[in-house]
Amino acid sequence: MENNYENLLKLFMEAVQTTLSAPEAAxxxxxxxxxxxxNRHLHLSQTDQDLLFGEGYQMTKIKDLSQPGQYACKxxxxxxxxxxxxxxxxxxxxxRSKTQIEILAGDCFKLGAxxxxxxxxxxxxxxxxxxxxxxxxxxxxxxLIVAQRHIHMTPEDAQRIGVxxxxxxxxxxxGPRGGIYGNVAVRAxxxxxxxxxxxNEEANAMSINSLSKIKIIK
Amino acid sequence: MENNYENLLKLFMEAVQTTLSAPEAAxxxxxxxxxxxxNRHLHLSQTDQDLLFGEGYQMTKIKDLSQPGQYACKxxxxxxxxxxxxxxxxxxxxxRSKTQIEILAGDCFKLGAxxxxxxxxxxxxxxxxxxxxxxxxxxxxxxLIVAQRHIHMTPEDAQRIGVxxxxxxxxxxxGPRGGIYGNVAVRAxxxxxxxxxxxNEEANAMSINSLSKIKIIK
Numbered sequence: 176m177e178n179n180y181e182n183l184l185k186l187f188m189e190a191v192q193t194t195l196s197a198p199e200a201a202x203x204x205x206x207x208x209x210x211x212x213x214n215r216h217l218h219l220s221q222t223d224q225d226l227l228f229g230e231g232y233q234m235t236k237i238k239d240l241s242q243p244g245q246y247a248c249k250x251x252x253x254x255x256x257x258x259x260x261x262x263x264x265x266x267x268x269x270x271r272s273k274t275q276i277e278i279l280a281g282d283c284f285k286l287g288a289x290x291x292x293x294x295x296x297x298x299x300x301x302x303x304x305x306x307x308x309x310x311x312x313x314x315x316x317x318x319l320i321v322a323q324r325h326i327h328m329t330p331e332d333a334q335r336i337g338v339x340x341x342x343x344x345x346x347x348x349x350g351p352r353g354g355i356y357g358n359v360a361v362r363a364x365x366x367x368x369x370x371x372x373x374x375n376e377e378a379n380a381m382s383i384n385s386l387s388k389i390k391i392i393k
Numbered sequence: 394m395e396n397n398y399e400n401l402l403k404l405f406m407e408a409v410q411t412t413l414s415a416p417e418a419a420x421x422x423x424x425x426x427x428x429x430x431x432n433r434h435l436h437l438s439q440t441d442q443d444l445l446f447g448e449g450y451q452m453t454k455i456k457d458l459s460q461p462g463q464y465a466c467k468x469x470x471x472x473x474x475x476x477x478x479x480x481x482x483x484x485x486x487x488x489r490s491k492t493q494i495e496i497l498a499g500d501c502f503k504l505g506a507x508x509x510x511x512x513x514x515x516x517x518x519x520x521x522x523x524x525x526x527x528x529x530x531x532x533x534x535x536x537l538i539v540a541q542r543h544i545h546m547t548p549e550d551a552q553r554i555g556v557x558x559x560x561x562x563x564x565x566x567x568g569p570r571g572g573i574y575g576n577v578a579v580r581a582x583x584x585x586x587x588x589x590x591x592x593n594e595e596a597n598a599m600s601i602n603s604l605s606k607i608k609i610i611k
Contacts, residue, residue, distance in 0.1 A: 280570075280597035292569050292600065323569070345572070351510050351541070352498075354563070355573040356598075379498035380574075380598035382510065 205335045206391040208326060211241055211370045212378040216265045217252070217276040217306070223315070224270055227252060227308025234268050241368045242327060244269065253307040254278070258287025260307075271296075274315050276304055277322045279376050293320040294360055322374055325360040326391065327367040336391060339363070346371060347390045352382040355392070423553045424609040426544060429459055429588045430596040434483045435470070435494040435524070441533070442488055445470060445526025452486050459586045460545060462487065471525040472496070476505025478525075489514075492533050494522055495540045497594050511538040512578055540592055543578040544609065545585040554609060557581070564589060565608045570600040573610070 224232065228250070235249035248266040254276060255261075261282060275298060283290055288302055303315040324346070333339055340363035347355050356377065371389045378384065442450065446468065453467035466484040472494060473479075479500060493516060501508055506520055521533040542564070551557055558581035565573050574595065589607045596602065 280600060281593060321570075351576055352539075352574075354575045356570075357572045358569055374598075375499060376594045377598040380592075380595040382498060 204390070205337075208328075208336075208369055208371050208389050208391060209241075210378075210383060210385060210387055210389045211372050212375060212383065212385060213277065213322065213372060214265065214375050215261065215276075215278045215282055216247075216267050217254070218267055218271045218274065220272060220274045221270045223274045223306065223313050226311045226313050227306060229310040232310075234266065236268065240267065241370050243366050243368060254286065255305040255307060256286030256288040259285045261285060273298060273318060274306070274313070275318045275320065276306070276315070277320055277374075279374055280321050281376060283321075288319055290319045290321045292323045294323050294325060294362070322372065323360055324356055324358070324371070324373050324377060325362050326369075326371045328361065328363050328369045329365060329367055330363050332367075332369045333361060333363040338391065338393065345392045347392050348381045348383055348387060350382055350387075352380070354381055356381075359391075422608070423555075426546075426554075426587055426589050426607050426609060427459075428596075428601060428603060428605055428607045429590050430593060430601065430603060431495065431540065431590060432483065432593050433479065433496045433500055434465075434485050435472070436485055436489045436492065438490060438492045439488045441492045441524065441531050444529045444531050445524060447528040450528075452484065454486065458485065459588050461584050461586060472504065473523040473525060474504030474506040477503045479503060491516060491536060492524070492531070493536045493538065494524070494533070495538055495592075497592055498539050499594060501539075506537055508537045508539045510541045512541050512543060512580070540590065541578055542574055542576065542589070542591050542595060543580050544587075544589045546579065546581050546587045547583060547585055548581050550585075550587045551579060551581040556609065556611065563610045565610050566599045566601055566605060568600055568605075570598070572599055574599075577609075 236246045237249045238247040240246055246268050248268050250266050251263045252266065253260050253262045254264050275295065278290055286304065288304060291301060293301060298317050301317045302319045303317050304319045306313045306315065338344055338361045340361055342361045343358050344361060345355050345357045346359050454464045455467045456465040458464055464486050466486050468484050469481045470484065471478050471480045472482050493513065496508055506522060509519060511519060516535050519535045520537045521535050522537045524531045524533065556562055556579045558579055560579045561576050562579060563573050563575045564577050591601065
């Protein structure tokens with residue numbers, strides 16, 4: 176009798192579990208990906224970090240970012256173009272081989288600089304900008320970009336979604352200000368976390384927040 | 394002989410004219426419309442204008458806008474929410490029956506206010522904001538919105554394009570940051586000038602400028 180009761184209880188619990196998981200399972204469309212929204216920020220080379228903050232300076236990590244090993248620093252700098260300056264631009268760590276300044280399209284007017292939409296590290300032919308830190312300033316020869324929208328993922332994610340590294344796709348967002356952004360680059364590496372990266376203006380224009388559903392369309 | 398020469402010249406000139414006009418004629422797709430890009434701005438009621446600038450104050454027009462009778466004023470005000478203030482917000486004239494403050498989605502964070510996407514004059518249930526002018530300040534009961542994307546046109550334009558007043562359409566933009574914005578309202582009145590209105594963030598997110606081609610898709 177007790178055994179029967181336990182069996183019934185087990186079956187009941189399994190049924191409850193299945194019911195609870197069902198909506199989640201149904202929602203598991205592999206083409207729906209999380210979104211990360213970036214404000215203007217920069218990545219420094221070791222040389223430029225030394226010039227701006229002094230040799231041997233250690234940045235203070237305040238927050239890990241979704242991409243493994245990447246983090247936001249407590250430190251900020253001012254960037255300055257021929258028309259104006261923008262203060263409190265966040266530094267992201269760790270240092271990279273080249274300094275890269277990622278601004279919003281609207282910042283171009285403020286700075287008086289024309290930043291092209293580029294993927295990270297694709298800096299050839301991009302304009303430079305002046306960076307002012309607490310210990311010095313740097314006039315970079317290049318590195319000023321507006322980040323091209325992109326989706327980080329692993330090769331396994333790419334296979335599951337049915338896309339390939341280097342491919343460009345579109346992303347669709349629902350809602351009263353929804354729409355479709357084209358030319359979103361797929362970046363698949365073994366150490367990536369699945370996330371679609373857009374900037375503040377792209378998020379605001381479609382009322383996207385960090386909880387929004389972003390659907391990849393091919 | 395002279396007559397023949399004149400006839401030949403006339404035929405030649407007509408041929409040149411036709412050739413010159415041809416590309417323009419070919420480009421005349423009625424669904425391609427000009428674009429107007431708005432920064433944050435506000436429209437004041439006479440009562441609020443009196444409170445902010447003093448009774449009998451005359452605004453100084455600095456620029457006619459594309460919509461007949463509408464103009465930008467030299468005067469600006471500060472708007473202030475629970476989290477912060479935004480200075481130099483442009484006033485557009487003439488006065489309206491209700492004060493309406495049109496901000497960018499990104500301004501909501503700065504002000505600490507949640508402005509819904511609404512069409513002009515559809516203000517019921519929208520939040521208020523504090524406006525500070527040179528002669529006084531006003532706490533509005535409502536009127537804070539993010540402008541819903543819309544296309545002004547005459548009923549004749551609407552017929553030519555194949556849309557109707559009140560309909561919502563999408564707009565498509567080409568280019569490296571191109572895409573599609575959904576939920577764009579058609580507003581057809583006899584006194585409208587054909588123009589698709591989007592705000593700075595919507596323009597920046599797709600690298601749209603005042604010369605961009607905007608295509609209506611139904």
